[in-house]
Amino acid sequence: MASTPDHLFTMRNNFYLGAYQAAINCADSLPPLSPDESVEKESLVFRSYVSLGSYPLVINEIDDSAPTALQAVKLLATYLSSPDSKESVISSLKEWLADPAVGNNAMLKLIAGTVFMHEQDYNEALKHTNSGGSMDLHALNVQIFIKMHRVDYAEKQLRIMQQIDEDHTLTQLANAWFDMAVGGSKIQEAYLIFQDFSEKYQMTGLVLNGKAVCCMLMGNFDEAETFLLEALNKDTKDPETLANLVVCCLHLGKPASRYLSQLKLSNPDHVMVKRAASAEESFDRAVQTVA
Secondary structure (H helix, E strand, O other): OOOOOOOOHHHHHHHHOOOHHHHHHHHHHOOOOOHHHHHHHHHHHHHHHHHOOOHHHHHHHOOOOOOHHHHHHHHHHHHHHOHHHHHHHHHHHHHHHOOOOOOOOHHHHHHHHHHHHHOOOHHHHHHHHOOOOOHHHHHHHHHHHHHOOOHHHHHHHHHHHHHHHOOOHHHHHHHHHHHHHHOOOHHHHHHHHHHHHHHHOOOOHHHHHHHHHHHHHOOOHHHHHHHHHHHHHHOOOOHHHHHHHHHHHHHHOOOOHHHHHHHHHHOOOOHHHHHHHHHHHHHHHHHHHHO
8 A cells, every 4th residue: 555645744854954944935835734734734834933033923823722732832932032931831831731631742742841951951851752752752852861961861762763764854863963972983973964964955054053063073173164154144143053153263263252242142041141141250250359
């Protein structure tokens, strides 16, 4: 029997690789979809808008009658749009996750894991993601375990993904993240994964940053800077590009203050901004003590 065509493959792939506008554009050219496919399509569209920073659009367009998956994406947009909304979003997430009617929704669990990872509450994130159920959840687990410095658990999640579909874009991405976390000779393998993506698909900021980080880990900062400047041309406000440029410039002995200033403006909650502010405060206190 012929297998059912995956109408959302290209759209999904664009989203995973950071081609968010391309993912949105795909939605207009799809054939008639099943109800479940339609919800996934809308989820991908709105998740793409979230990734582009268009939080008000997502919040305004998803109403209270929308499916749980879309309501979850709206919660993520609300969480990211304003520091003042974080407590109410986390409260709503916990309430929905405890509700037997919607608590097992894969998108709701994915959004919960994403929010709690942002909060650096990794144990709470894993409560909702660790059971898996989708490639997105397994990939998020890999990220969470890497952030916890538990590459052993990250590797177990990666092996599960490889058993499900070794060639899946998320499996390949998770493999690259794992290789970078392990380091050593694995970094070259991670670089080759990003290189393969750049040859097969549209070059995106995500792929360019992946190649750049691999180069930095291998000590090739000049090459890394080239990739990062190309990424910056694609999106002048991308926080990961700006943060990586700060690190790269410091290693090259070049001024990094402009990129750090841009990062403060575009993403004031970024971990690098917070660390820089903390270092400045510590320095000021030390100067006052000496004085």
